[in-house]
Every structure is written in C-alpha cells, then in structure tokens.
Amino acid sequence: MVRDENSKGVGIEIPNAKKLNKMSVGRAALLDSSTLKLKPRPDYLAMLVKFLDNEAIKVISGMRRCGKSSLLIMLAEYLREMGIPQKNIVMANFESSEFFDVTDYRSLTAWLYKRMDEPEHYYVLLDEVQLVDHWERAINALRVDADVDIYLTGSNAYLLSSQLATLLSGRYEEINVYPLSFKEFMNYAGLSDRRLGLERYLRFGGLPPVVDQGDDCQLAETMLSGIYNTVVVKDVAQHVQIRNMSVLGDVARFLADTTGSSVAITNIERRLASAHRKTAGGTVERYVQGLVDAFLFSRAQRYDLKGGAYLQGGEKYYPADLGIRNMLLDFPAGDLGFALENVVYNELLVRGFHVRVGKLGNIEVDFIATKGETKLAIQVTATMLDEKTRQRELAPLRQLVTKSANEGLRRMVLTYDTVGLGVVDGIEIVNAIDWLLE
Template sequence: MEVQRNTYLNKLLNRMHNGMIKVITGIRRSGKSYLLLTLFRNHLRASGITDDHILVMEFDRIENRQYRDPYILLDYLKKQITDKGEYYILLDEVQMLQSFEEVLNSLMRESNLDIYVTGSNSKFLSKDVLTEFRGRGDEVHIFPLSFQEFMQIYDGDVYHGWAEYMMYGGLPLAVTMKTDEQKVQYLKSLFRETYIKDIVERNKIEKQKELEDLLNVLSSSIGGLSNPLKIADTFKSRLHSSISNNTISKYIDYLKEAFVISEAQRYDVKGRKYIGSPVKYYFEDVGLRNALLDFRQVEETHLMENIIYNELRMRGYNVDVGNVKQRYIDKASSSKLTKHLEIDYVANLGSKRFYIQSAFQMPDAEKIKQEKASLLAVKDSFKKIIIVKDVIKPFQDEDGILTIGLFDFLQNSNSLEW
C-alpha cells in the first residue's frame, strides 16, 4: 500500500517554478527518494506533464555511474532538452555527482528548468544548502512517517498501532517489516553501520566510542533538561571518561546536522527571550532511539513527549520549551519567592502560537491542577492545550484550556485548531 505523504508533496507543489533549487533533506531512509521519484513524479504525470519533460537521474545506480561526471551529465541533459517548454529535473542522491554545487548553479541559469534534488544527510546537510547554492536553495525537510501516516498501512487498531509505533518508530522500511526480529535487527544495524559511520567519516572523528557513549546518554535522557557540562559530569561519574565540554558540544552539533537529534531551547514566555542552556534533546525517530538502548528503556511517558515534539515539527512549527516565572508568598517565612514553571512545548508558526502540555494521565484533581499550573501562569491570549494519553472527547474548561486525547491530536492535522 502506498503511503500518501501529502504534507511534503504539497510543500513541493507550493514551490514549483519559484526560481530556486528544491532540496529535499532528511535522515537516511526517511523516504526522500520515494517522495521525489514516486509521489512527485506521479503528480507531474497526472497533471499532464509528459515523461520526456521529466528528466530523472538516480546517481546511486551503477548503470548511471558515468553521469556522476558533471560534463557528461550536462551534455546528456542538454540533448534531452529539445524545446522551450518547462522541464522538471529530478536528481536523486545528488551528492554523488562530482562538483554538484557548480552543476546545479549552472542549471539554474536556464529559465525553463525546474530543479529538484535529494541528498544523503552525510554529505548534504541544511547548512550546505544554505551556503553552497548562494541563497537559491529552498529546503524541504522530510521526517520519518508520522503516526497518521503510519496508520495508513498498519493492519490493526490504533492502540496496537501506538504500541508498535512507540517501539519501532516510523522509518518506512522498518514499518513494512513483518516481524519484531527483523525490525530490531534493521534498526540496530542501520544506526551502527550507516548513521554513526556517516558522522564519523564526515567529521573525521577519531574516538568513535565517545560518540556512541554520548548517544547512549542522550537517548537515556529524552525530555530532560541537559547541557554539555551536565553530560560531561555524567561521563565522569558513570563512564569514568574525561571527555571535555567542547568535544561534547561538537559531537552534539554533528548529531543535529545529521538529523539524528534536534534541540528544543528554553524560552522565557513573560520576558519574551531565549534563556540558553540547559536545553532538551529529542530523537528524529523514536525507533532509532530505542535501538540504541537495545529496546530496554521504553518509557511511554518520555516517548510520548518525543513523538508529540516531532509531530509539531512535522506540521511546521518551531518548538521551544516554555519557562514561566511565578511569584508566591512562602507561608512559613512570609517571604516573596519565585518559582519556575515549565511548559512542555511553545509551538510557533507565523502569527500562531500554542502552549502545550504532554500529560500521560490526569487521574485526579491534583494532577489536573499540576498540569494546568504553568499554562495558567501565562496571561496572554494564545491557545493553551493539554494532550493526554487517555481516550477522551475534546473539551475546553472554564479556564479556556483545551484538553484532547493523544490519538485525536496525532491523527488530525488540524487538531490544534479545535
């Protein structure tokens, strides 16, 4: 069954003929080639574009090895372009093309070419797009399957689907595998033989063991506030390693650049400014995170938080961790004190903002009060939401806070607008 990845397809459609190189980035095996060569190409055909005006080159195919030479490729393309009509150039794994930056900038000079490329994240990162194409690269970042996309092909109910997704994540090939054994072996091998090797080779890392240890530390602390200094202390106390803060900072940057992890910064809601360290780290795919830990630490509360964070980012939101100062009077001393309350997600997109809490359960009034406290401390008019694992009908309480169930949130792209 074909997964309809309409979020990303629509992003490509909205960028057609914009005079820029459309660059599809994302973690390895997340579906970049499928998006470009299947979904987008099928749309072009359905729109009446003939195959002779859709020029495709897959550089990772052995039969296309000669076209990795830029002069041979340009000569080939020139012979295929026989009129002044609009041509669509689809280049897959373009990092394998020699001098690909110069080739793409050269193709951009032809007014009737609309260019789309994918690239392996080991050599083709967001910062490469921004620097190499001189401001003419338009990035579309693709994530592993969302829970909504996953359920398109999962043969079962939403509850078993959630358990499967929470354990093995959304990498398309893993999703289609039949047995747990296959999925475990695939995810563990993929991380070890592909992601880690990519990062080590690209950044010339000499101490691979330290990188692997860092990944284990980060995967054990998703959803927790951390920074290089705190991680360095963990290395000293638990691993008896003296790795420096600077080395940890560099390694974390490498992991972010390779789309393995992402960083949620702390934002002072009332002061309207970023606070800086510490921050939270989340994994681009929870299946990969679980594979790092041999599927031993599958804490549903933390994985739910990671999945909600990823879902918000898939929807295009910039996501921060909210920090709200609240003043109160200490009854014992009658002193005025300040405490810091945390909002799990401050999600921003243009003029939209949502304050969101992730609550695994709210079984009683005390837990409800606890989850609402940080939201009530924010006095602006932006929408405030609590997402709970329980199956409930969405409702808005007397404080204006919307409470919705996790599955309603994940399976409805407009759920925040209720």
C-alpha cells in the same frame, strides 16, 4: 545549453491531498531501492506540486529512509500523468552504482547536459546530491543556463544549508520530510485499532521500511539497527570526521536516554569520563551537532516567556524516530510519558510549527509552538487522574494567561487518559490519540 526565453513550464493543476492519495504511483515507481512497494504520502506530494515551476530550487531534506527518494519517484510519476514526456524528467540517485562516475560538479554537469540535449523545459530530480563534490556549483550553473525546475534531496542539513546559503541564498524552498506521523502510520500500516497501533508506533517508530516489516519484531529491530548504522557512517562520521565511533555511540545513547530533559555538554562529558572515554567538550559539541545535522535528533531551545528571548544552554533533544531511540536504548520498558512527549514534539514539527521549551521563572512549559498567527502552549503527561499530577500540569498553563504577550494562546494538556477530559480554566485537556489523529 542556453535558456530559451520563449520556453515556459507546463501549466499544471494543483490537486488536493485526497486526489493525490488516490493517484497511481505507476509502473516506473512500483519499487524503490529496497524493492518495497511505494505508498503515497499525499501531504508531502501536495507541497511539491504547489511549488512546481516557481523558479526556486526545491530542497527535500530529512533523515535517511524517511521517504525522500520515494517522494521524488512519486513526483516523477505525477509529472508523467500530467503529460510531461519522460525525456523531460531527468532523475538520478547518487547512491546507485549507475552514478559511481559522477563524482564532482564537472561530471555532474556533463551528465545533466547529455540528458538535456534539446532547448526545452526540464524537470531535474536529484537524490542524495550531497554525495557529489561541489554539487552546488553545477546546480547554480544549471539554474542560470538552462530552462529547468530543480528538486534536490539530501540527508545532511549542514551540507545542504551551508552550500545552498553560499550560492543560492533566497532562491530555494526547503521541504522537511519526517518519518510517518501517527496518523500516517495508521493509514500506511492499514491499522484500525488505535491503542494497539500506538503501542507499535511507540516501540518501532514510523520509518517506512520499518513499518513495512509489520508485526515481525526481529526484522523491525534489524532494520532499525541497519538504518542507524548507515546514518552514522554516511551522514555523521564522514561529515564530523569521527575518530572514535564508540564515543559517538555513547553521545547518541545519552541524548536518547535524556529525551525530554535539559542537556548540558558538561553532563555528557562526565558520563563519558565515568565510562573511561574522556572527551573534550568541543568534541562532544561537534558530535551532538553531527547527530542533529543528520536529522537523527532535533534540538528544542529554551525560551523566556517573560522576556521574549532565547536562553543559553539547557536545550532538549528529541529523536526524530521513536524506533531509533528505542534501538539505541535496547528497547526499554515503560517510559510512556517521555515517549508521548517525543511523539507530540515530532507531530508539531510535521504540522509545520516552530517549537520551543517555555520558561517562566522556575516554571517550565513542555512546548510553546507557533505557526503564523497560531500559538499553542502544551503540557504532555501520561495521566492526570492523580490530583497532585493534575494540578502540577495545569499550574504552568494557568500562569500564562496573566501575561499580555500570551494573548490568543491556546493552552492544552495532552494525555493518554480517556476520562477527565474537557476544559478547566480555559485549558483544554485532550486525549493524545484524538489529537494525533486530528
């Protein structure tokens, strides 16, 4: 089908998040593949609506079960409510048995053009598109030949980024979808008690299917295990070509166990060797990258605040979801400081910040976060009530103010404490729950 140059996309009003939150998810969007009712995520839906008909391909990325499929369904319902005919909304979930015969770019192209049999404007929403061999060839041809607005989801960063960069460089927008933030979690679960809510969030995380299990710990743990195993098999093992799944599990547990600490590949090698699973450093690196590409972990690089350059080695890895981390470690007790650090890191990503670990000589700042003109320097600690701890957490932030490159930097310490808050030497001491619920 050739693009009709006289055909234009329908002008669509961009509602605010409050309006999107109240919007019905409709009859066609009542159930997702796990038969759980959809609940709106208005901030993400607002992002998609903002990009409607802007000619770029929209790529929705994130780990499995974080809500990408549900977001596509909500977008389709939004389009229907705005008057777009159902026949002009072309949807496919390539994990469904309905699409077992759509295996490569040729069969994908044939299926799409069969649905798009009139010279009209279409919205094409394709879920887990990386399961189709050479899918990018079909998408690129569709973009050139047809009058379409294209939305894709995928659960492997390598497949999406590498193939899109090859054919579609500069012609796509990426929307990163994360598990529920703490604020989203409280609304999603219908909770009002902040402390109890945080306890549950720190234990079981914010993946929507897990949150849907409510207070049933056994079901939540079973769901987390199932999600992790699916990610490992479908998004890591196939991509990295894993020969020894037990070694991959050991690498994942090592990263989970060292959350908030600098990680060296040699340390992982030694851990594997001590467990009689000797593995070459290059293989370990591939396994780590595979876990990052599947969005199970995120890498925070070290940044020299004096020289303004990235430092090699010693990166930190943070699990994308606290529930997955705890499942890997058999739900350990305590560890509240590192758990809070993980939550803060993930929250910064959700808010759109680029996050690094700050280094100033021998001093380290937990997070240096930037977004446009906004710059944050953040220390995270369970408590500052002990004077020695208080001075230790404030010291790195005090030094930053002397560097001209750090002008305009907002310095903060986030803590569970509810007393001793305020501003000290220009450094804000803030209750972490207050900050998370901003």
